[in-house]
Amino acid sequence: MASTVSSKTRKLPTQAIGAKIFHSCNVISLFLMLTSGLQIYNANPVFGGRAGLHIPPIFTLGGWLAGGRHWHFAAMWLFSLNLLWYGIYILITRRWRHRFVGANDMKALQKSQNSQRLIYAWHRIVYTAIIPILLLALLTGIGMYKPAQFPWVVDMFGSWQALRVVHFATVPMVIVFVVIHSTLGRQAGGDKLIESMFW
Incomplete structure (x- = not known):
């Protein structure tokens, strides 16, 4: 006779829809800010002046300085508003007590x-x-x-x-x-x- 499983099946974790939206928007906005920020960086490197370390184009977004700025600021608004509404959300739902x-x-x-x-x-x-x-x-x-x-x-x-x-x-x-x-x-x-x- 096959041995019986004594332990209960582990319940799969679940998250509120608000947390799912928050994490998804964060991943998208952070990726856009990082790659477009590297494009902005290339226009005038923080370290070493204009002759400093440059990031290969494959890792950048925007094509040139103005394009990088447009992407960066658009993603910044997405990230900021996402952070703001999530802050309000955890206050209303009192999730902050566990975070x-x-x-x-x-x-x-x-x-x-x-x-x-x-x-x-x-x-x-x-x-x-x-x-x-x-x-x-x-x-x-x-x-x-x-x-x-x-x-x-x-x-x-x-x-x-x-x-x-x-x-x-x-x-x-x-x-x-x-x-x-x-x-x-x-x-x-x-x-x-x-x-x-x-x-």
């Missing part, structure tokens, strides 16, 4: 031996840490987009070049966040959890 780091997470890192609990704690820490980085990217981006309307943003960073360097520095931080975020998600729920974030 951001709290005192219990810090205690778990010090005392808990439960690997799953530690994963959730680290996930919330990373999720919280990305907020000031995203706000910094948006602030510096606005300062570069409309310096005449927002001269105080440029003054805050001392110079136009310093503003560009800070804005550029937020890019690898966001990429690192995406890698850690997806890795922790996979550890918490496997590929099914990652898939559930989009469809």
